Amino acid sequence: MDISPFLHLTIELSIGFFALLLITKLIGQRQIHQITPFDFISALVLGELLGNAIYDPETTIFFILYALFLWGFLMYVIEKITQKFRKTRSFFEGDPSIIIRNGKIDFNELKKQKLDINELQSLLRSKDVFSIREVEYAILEPSGSISVLKKSKYSNPTSEDLNLSQKKVCLPVALILDGEILFDNLKSCGFDDNWLEKQLKSHKIDNAREVLFAEWKEDEGLFILKGPINR
Secondary structure: OOOOHHHHHHHHHHHHHHHHHHHHHHHOOOOOOOOEEEHHHHHHHHHHHHHHHOOOOOHHHHHHHHHHHHHHHHHHHHHHHHHHHHHHHHHOOOOOOOEOOOOOOOOOHHHOOOOOOHHHHHHOOOOOOOOOHEEEEEEEEOOEEEEEEEHHHOOOOOOOOOOOOOOOOOOEEEEEOOOEEEEHHHHHOOOOHHHHHHHHHOOOOOHHHHHHEEEEOOOEEEEEEEOOOOO
C-alpha cells in the first residue's frame, strides 16, 4: 500500500494545526460567548482555507501557509485598529443594544436585532430570569449574550442591605489536580508537601494520587474530592 498520501496529509494537517495555533496566539484568545460576528466569520474563513487546501491535491503547503498568515495578519491589523481607534469598534465589533428600558420592551430595537419574544425569554432564562416583569434593563451584547439589571424588588439583597458585617473574600487555590500536587500553588499558600501529607492523612488518604481534586480556601480550609483520576 502506498503510504505517501497519508504522509502528505499528516504533514499538511500538522503544519496547518500549528499555523492556526500561532495565529490564535497572535490575535488573542476569547471565550465562545465573547466572539463577535467578525470573529465568527474570521474563524469560518480560516477553517475553510485550511480545509480546502488540505483536500485539494493541487494546492501546495506554501499556499496553505500564505493564505493562513495573510488572513491572520488582516485579523491582527483589525484588532489593533479597533484597540487604537474607538470609533471603528462599532463597525467591526457591533454595539450593545438596550432591548428593555425602564421595565418596558423596546419593540423597535427588538425588531432591529431580529429577535422575537420567545428568543428574548430564552436569553433571559439563561440569566435565571423567568419573567420579563422582573427586568428593569436588558442589554443585548455584540456577542449575542444578554446582560440583565433586575428591578429592585426582585434583586438579591446585599450584605449592606441586611446590615451584615463585611466578610473577607478569599480566593480558592487548587492544590491537587488529577492526583498531581501543584507545588507552586502549595508554596503560594505558605504550605509545603509535609503539611499537605498531614492533611491528607487526617482525611485517611495515604497518597495524593488518590485525590481527584483538592483546593485550599483561607476561610474554609481544605476541600478534598476523591475519585477516578483522569490520565
